[in-house]
Amino acid sequence: DLFISQASLVFSGWTSKFEGNGIYQLLTKINNLTEERDQILTKYINMTNERDGLLIKNDKLGGNHDFYFISSLKKSWTESRRYCTERGADLIIINNREKQEFAKRFSNGNEFWIGLTDSDKEGNWKWVDGSTLTSGFWRSGEPNGKSGENCVVSFSSGWRDHPCNNAFRWICEKKTLSNELHIKTTDM
């Protein structure tokens, strides 16, 4: 709007000066093109807003709608993991504080296996998706089981390494498709 009013001022200034020299038609054309450009800009802004709105909507639908399941049975780490993978899921990955707090609430005070193990290489903790543990929520003094304890149980006081053949409840996590799509969209 600001630009249009400035253009009109210049326009009227030039009109009185150059009327009848063909400049008038040229200025009219410039003015029309300016209006057209401003309309396109408005359209562009509207479409950008619409796109951002859709992205936010998608984020709300997909980003926070992964599925979680906590077992009532107790099984070994490997058996627990198999239960998840047979259902298109895997043991829960907890790689930030929000997720840790969520899992604690979700488990309602129960201990549960998480998707973290150092079975492949002692002391090299890896998540079930192959990523390396960067920072954990270990209970103080843990992990302490060396090669005798290669799987991780989350207690309300923090994580503890345990022998993988012990039996605990477990939490499965299933990623939604729209979540993957959202990541692809924002990466473009």
Ligand SMILES: [Ca+2]
């Ligand atoms: Ca170990």
